[in-house]
Amino acid sequence: MLSREEILRYSRHLLIPEVGLQGQQKLKSAAILIVGTGGLGSPAALYLAAAGVGRLGLVDFDVVDQTNLQRQIIHGASTVGKLKVESARQRLLDLNAGVQVTIYNEPFTSQNARRIAEGYDLIIDGSDNFPTRYLTNDLCVLTGKPNVYGSIFRFDGQVSVFDARCGPCYRCLFPEPPPPGLVPSCAEGGVLGILPGTIGTLQATEALKLILGIGEPLIGKLLLYNALDMSFDFVRLKKNPKCKICGDQPEITDLVDYFEFCGVPGLVHDAELAGADWDITPAELANLIKDGASPCLLDVREPHELEISALAEAKLIPLGQLAGRLAELDSAQDLVVFCKGGTRSARALELLRSAGFRKARNLRGGINAWAKEIDPNLPIY
């Protein structure tokens, strides 16, 4: 039953015949788990709380930082430095104290995913990495829950509802994760701040429709959005009979983690990708230069990033061009590779090492670490 106060609060829902009193009651009885409290999770959680979903679960293990505020609208300047799940809960309860918010301040892994997801009707995938996306998919397939999927990069977004009981799953489309490093994260490649607002709001819409049982859910359809063209394209999907988890002869019967070959931001140190032995810290590099050594500094970022911060002596070869431009470098010389934070340069180092550059090293933490520890005049981005 709805209270007098709830009837007033949800008046505009009660006026729509497709929702009405019964629909609002369904929302109040529903429990939705949101994986990730970042760009996608922010608008999804805010709108679902506002809509009166009875219980929201939030999974994240990160802390709010300044670079989040450009798009993660559930957080604010006053919660920078706080746990994301705490920051989000505070905002959600301010918006609607009638919602029960359960927080899970832990990485979502094969070990805890079943425990966390128990009792939730559906899961919203607002994660920012492939391992968590495969884990969320597999969990939903194995436990028979809909997976409201959304994903973003720069100006492009994807949305679908994967429900293996009546349609394809994420693995039907993308059977295996791509090799590490090939698909840049938003931390490396950037993202239009409004984009997760669009995509996360679409995910919340699909979740609400599923709870209410109204409209046509995006089951068996993938929505592809491009903000620059303002285009919405749909691809009709098919269940893959050979799918490893929901196909005719499933190979995967329990949850697996992909950390080792996908690289989860924050969980696996970027340096491990290239081996920490090949690292050089900003302090070590500064000492080398002070002692008169002049290693070749190789910047593998994109040209437009030089306008933000740059090292004057560095040579620029964007990572994507490196394989074709190795001839411009001297493999006998000491070489220090850097990017913004150390991820792209780790890929570059793998490439250089396999091409015989035995004296190449990776600047740990990138130009941001250099700015923090050595040159405070450089901005951090």
Next chain:
Amino acid sequence: MSNHLTVLFFATLKDRAGGRQASIDLAAGATVRDLRAALGRQFPALTPLLPSALVAVNRQYAFDDDVLPPQAEVALFPPVSGG
């Protein structure tokens, strides 16, 4: 007999291919797997992403063994992981 196809690239594939659209001629009866291989030859920068790219033929998801219909419009989407 050859099959003339229009290929549309989306998201990061567009940047790697150096354009939004390409034309490609394949033998009649060629499959999606053949298309991936041919695109790799025509656009070497795409090669690493081709195995994990989603291929839609006439706006329908296509498996590797599917034969490409004549004059099909093919779209390629990379997996994206941001959130």
